Amino acid sequence: xxxxxxxxxxxxxxxxxxxxxxxxxxxxxxxxxxxxxxxxxxxxxxxxxxxxxxxxxxxxxxxxxxxxxxxxxxxxxxxxxxxxxxxxxxxxxxxxxxxxxxxxxxxxxxxxxxxxxxxxxxxxxxxxxxxxxxxxxxxxxxxxxxxxxxxxxxxxxxxxxxxxxxx
Amino acid sequence: xxxxxxxxxxxxxxxxxxxxxxxxxxxxxxxxxxxxxxxxxxxxxxxxxxxxxxxxxxxxxxxxxxxxxxxxxxxxxxxxxxxxxxxxxxxxxxxxxxxxxxxxxxxxxxxxxxxxxxxxxxxxxxxxxxxxxxxxxxxxxxxxxxxxxxxxxxxxxxxxxxxxxxx
Numbered sequence: 001x002x003x004x005x006x007x008x009x010x011x012x013x014x015x016x017x018x019x020x021x022x023x024x025x026x027x028x029x030x031x032x033x034x035x036x037x038x039x040x041x042x043x044x045x046x047x048x049x050x051x052x053x054x055x056x057x058x059x060x061x062x063x064x065x066x067x068x069x070x071x072x073x074x075x076x077x078x079x080x081x082x083x084x085x086x087x088x089x090x091x092x093x094x095x096x097x098x099x100x101x102x103x104x105x106x107x108x109x110x111x112x113x114x115x116x117x118x119x120x121x122x123x124x125x126x127x128x129x130x131x132x133x134x135x136x137x138x139x140x141x142x143x144x145x146x147x148x149x150x151x152x153x154x155x156x157x158x159x160x161x162x163x164x165x166x167x
Numbered sequence: 168x169x170x171x172x173x174x175x176x177x178x179x180x181x182x183x184x185x186x187x188x189x190x191x192x193x194x195x196x197x198x199x200x201x202x203x204x205x206x207x208x209x210x211x212x213x214x215x216x217x218x219x220x221x222x223x224x225x226x227x228x229x230x231x232x233x234x235x236x237x238x239x240x241x242x243x244x245x246x247x248x249x250x251x252x253x254x255x256x257x258x259x260x261x262x263x264x265x266x267x268x269x270x271x272x273x274x275x276x277x278x279x280x281x282x283x284x285x286x287x288x289x290x291x292x293x294x295x296x297x298x299x300x301x302x303x304x305x306x307x308x309x310x311x312x313x314x315x316x317x318x319x320x321x322x323x324x325x326x327x328x329x330x331x332x333x334x
Contacts, residue, residue: 012217020328029208041196050179062240069236073229114310143281161187163180
């Protein structure tokens with residue numbers, strides 16, 4: 001697939017580097033915050049949360065889930081990089097809430113010919129507010145994250161830009 | 168911890184929602200692209216890659232690794248949401264390249280009192296270019312992602328803003 005997208009990206013990046021304003025910035029996030037949210041293309045976490053480059057660690061996966069990989073990443077963020085607060089934000093009209101785990105397994109299995117029955121797709125299920133609360137509880141109870149870390153759960157509406165705190 | 172950060176975020180978000188420009192945007196990423204990169208606070212993937220909201224799925228974890236969770240997310244991105252290209256970008260001065268896996272286990276274990284020896288922290292190791300190539304290979308060879316998906320590997324320099332293609 002050589003439609004020039006990589007070249008386009010490198011050209012846009014060269015222009016960005018010409019006016020790069022963040023030289024020498026240190027890795028500790030200024031607001032000691034980590035945000036866990038969905039990979040969804042409609043979400044720009046910095047804009048949604050009113051943050052600037054350098055303010056926060058941003059973690060993203062399908063659904064905005066407190067996955068094992070998110071917890072690995074958050075353990076590093078907290079114990080190495082000074083994070084003291086975690087915001088987990090899922091969103092409305094999420095693809096991960098549109099199908100069951102079994103439907104994802106079947107769909108990916110049929111598309112690839114591979115056995116996808118062993119994959120936990122972390123489908124959100126019909127009650128998304130409950131999913132946010134469960135994921136926040138998973139972070140609060142994780143033995144890899146200290147109790148002193150402040151964890152909050154949000155639902156983001158992709159149609160009006162509004163963030164609602166759930167827990 | 169009640170220092171008002173959540174209130175500040177909700178106030179900033181309310182201002183964002185007042186001028187929200189993305190109502191009704193559909194979830195299929197306009198450029199059929201997914202970007203996998205690090206959670207690092209210094210990286211704004213949209214600016215680095217010259218993208219706009221709606222163009223790409225953005226996945227982020229500690230290191231910008233092709234983790235099992237990233238592959239779960241990418242399988243959904245490809246088979247449900249039309250993604251045809253994946254860019255994996257790690258970056259210079261990454262915290263995940265500063266320690267060995269064993270050092271992360273020890274550090275988190277000592278900080279929490281928990282047994283962290285079972286956690287794979289996915290440390291990048293001393294040869295980061297090799298890590299990028301290995302992660303790209305993992306995506307290219309994943310049975311959950313079709314061979315037709317175009318995967319490219321990059322290293323991003325957090326000190327000059329430049330993205331370099333490695334593979």
